[in-house]
Amino acid sequence: MALLVLLEKWFEMSVTCVRWHRHDSLFFTLIAGVRQGGVLSAFLFAILLTMLSTKSSLSILVAMCPTCDVCTGIFLYADDILLLAPSVNSLKKLLSACEEELYFVTMCVNDKKSVYIRFGNRHDVCCTP
Secondary structure, three states, rough: HHHHHHHHHHHOOOOOOOOEEEEOOOEEEOOOOOOOOOOHHHHHHHHHHHHHHHHHHOOOOEOOOOOOOOOOOOEOEEEEEEEEOOOHHHHHHHHHHHHHHHHOOOOOOOOOOOOOOOOOOOOOOOOOO
């Protein structure tokens, strides 16, 4: 608990700036997102995403590898998440499970930066929301 309070205070007090070429912006407080270049940022985000993938994998196993019984529907890299599912309905369920877990930690999916691609015979059929 003390570690959590320490981290919370550290993030409340820290400020950052944007460097572009040789110019720095004014300092400002981050209110959301991952602190780029922060010593703990990648580690803390990895913990969060591991929690997300574990929770989502346990709540709905939609893309199991047939030879090793491992969930292969969630791939994580840095701050990106790739969801794979065998059907549109399965993908909706997996996305809902991820959104539910992200909501729990006051995060959300940025739909403006999210895309999907559909493969197969019906790849050009429009999906309903």
